[in-house]
Amino acid sequence: MTDPLARLPGYALRRAASAMMAELTERLAPLALRIIDASLLMVADAGSMTSSDIGRVLDIQRANMVPLLNRLEAAGLITRQPLDRKSMAIILTPAGRARLAEVRAITGQFEEDLMARIPDAHRAHFLPALQALWSAADD
Amino acid sequence: MTDPLARLPGYALRRAASAMMAELTERLAPLALRIIDASLLMVADAGSMTSSDIGRVLDIQRANMVPLLNRLEAAGLITRQPLDRKSMAIILTPAGRARLAEVRAITGQFEEDLMARIPDAHRAHFLPALQALWSAADD
DNA sequence: TATTGTTATACTCTATAACTATA
DNA sequence: TATAGTTATAGAGTATAACAATA
Numbered sequence: 003m004t005d006p007l008a009r010l011p012g013y014a015l016r017r018a019a020s021a022m023m024a025e026l027t028e029r030l031a032p033l034a035l036r037i038i039d040a041s042l043l044m045v046a047d048a049g050s051m052t053s054s055d056i057g058r059v060l061d062i063q064r065a066n067m068v069p070l071l072n073r074l075e076a077a078g079l080i081t082r083q084p085l086d087r088k089s090m091a092i093i094l095t096p097a098g099r100a101r102l103a104e105v106r107a108i109t110g111q112f113e114e115d116l117m118a119r120i121p122d123a124h125r126a127h128f129l130p131a132l133q134a135l136w137s138a139a140d141d
Numbered sequence: 142m143t144d145p146l147a148r149l150p151g152y153a154l155r156r157a158a159s160a161m162m163a164e165l166t167e168r169l170a171p172l173a174l175r176i177i178d179a180s181l182l183m184v185a186d187a188g189s190m191t192s193s194d195i196g197r198v199l200d201i202q203r204a205n206m207v208p209l210l211n212r213l214e215a216a217g218l219i220t221r222q223p224l225d226r227k228s229m230a231i232i233l234t235p236a237g238r239a240r241l242a243e244v245r246a247i248t249g250q251f252e253e254d255l256m257a258r259i260p261d262a263h264r265a266h267f268l269p270a271l272q273a274l275w276s277a278a279d280d
Numbered sequence: 281t282a283t284t285g286t287t288a289t290a291c292t293c294t295a296t297a298a299c300t301a302t303a
Numbered sequence: 304t305a306t307a308g309t310t311a312t313a314g315a316g317t318a319t320a321a322c323a324a325t326a
Contacts, residue, residue, distance in 0.1 A: 005198050006183055010252055012161050013180070014271040017200070019158035021275055022151050038293090041152070044145055054307060059144050061156070066294065068309060088302040088307055113149055120270045127266035131259045132153040136160055177316085193284060205317065207286060227284055227325040 015135075022116065029108050033101060034077070038062075040105045042070060046080060046092045047102055053092060074098070154274075161255065168247050172240060173216070177201075179244045181209060185219060185231045186241055192231060213237070 007013040026037055033040075038060075045056050053067045062070070071092065074080045079098035082090040094102060120128055146152040165176055172179075177199075184195050192206045201209070210231065213219045218237035221229040233241060259267055 006187065007180060007199075008272070009268070010248065011255055011268050011271065012165060012248070012252055014268055014275055015154075015158050015161055018271040018274040019154050020200075022154055026151060036292095041146060048145065052307070060146075063295070064306095064308070065296080065310080086303075090308080109149065109151070113151055116150055116274065120273045124266040124270040124273070127263040128270045129148070129150050129153055131263040131267045131270075132150065132157040133147070134259045134263070135157040135255065136153055175315090191284075202318070203283095203285070204287080204319080225326075229285075 026109070026112055029112055030105070033104050033108070035101070035105065038070060039074060040109065042074060043079065043094065043098060043102045043105060047094055047099075049093070050085070050091050052085065052089045054089075056092060165248070165251055168251055169244070172243050172247070174240070174244065177209060178213060179248065181213060182218065182233065182237060182241045182244060186233055186238075188232070189224070189230050191224065191228045193228075195231060 023037060030037060030040055035043075041060055042056060045051065045059050051059075053071055054064055056062070057064055057067045071080065071082070075082065078095055079101055081093050081095055083093050085091045117125055117128070162176060169176060169179055174182075180199055181195060184190065184198050190198075192210055193203055195201070196203055196206045210219065210221070214221065217234055218240055220232050220234055222232050224230045256264055256267070
């Protein structure tokens, strides 16, 4: 390795994440969805969630949810249904549920391929390590 | 966890990486450097590297190196010295080397803190797992 | 013929501020 | 008083195309 940064965990984390994102973006392209769109469908599938709810789960700000949801609505994948006179529930349409099934097939295979690249001895330790770093960040 | 994505390694990887980036950005702020600036100084410290060389190591395109180097040059941290009539070596100034020493102090502590958050049993497996994912992406 | 440095440009992602209306 | 949805906007970060000059 000529790269002096390769042994820094933080740097390796960034590079691994961006490599992963690039590959998943490619795999989702046939569905005409970006990663963020697919994530939104997965979270919204829980049902009765508002735009703000989904944003909190995915760490996306309210203001940035608007164009994302507009796009999915224009694609016929979600609808907005009033919960009361202030809040809207984001509901998957039949087309949205069908697209989500395709998303799950692709992401399921992707996560499997991803883990397969990690040598056996390290594999089981990977997700717990990531979750420790992710959770610690909530402080 | 209410988040249905939390158990997906790809998603956890993305969230851990962005949490890490946010924290490192904060820690470097007192040096008036962004992560990308600090990375550049570290790589350029090898000496006799052109802008294109550094870009290849860090996966930054030639065109995007220009404003980054201009900024570091304006800050008095690097200079451009002709290698031949076409290429320029990026050289750290004395101020650049001093700033780099501060960068190393901060990033060294940061990487240490990062690893300390990973439970003992998983810690040693983390970097090898990341490198496996990163390298596999070069295919 | 390939590479370097550069300019210009566009697109995505994200962050902030502000506003209206409702809980 | 806090929250939901929205609009507008600004700043990063990144990608592509093109060009002149040199290896």
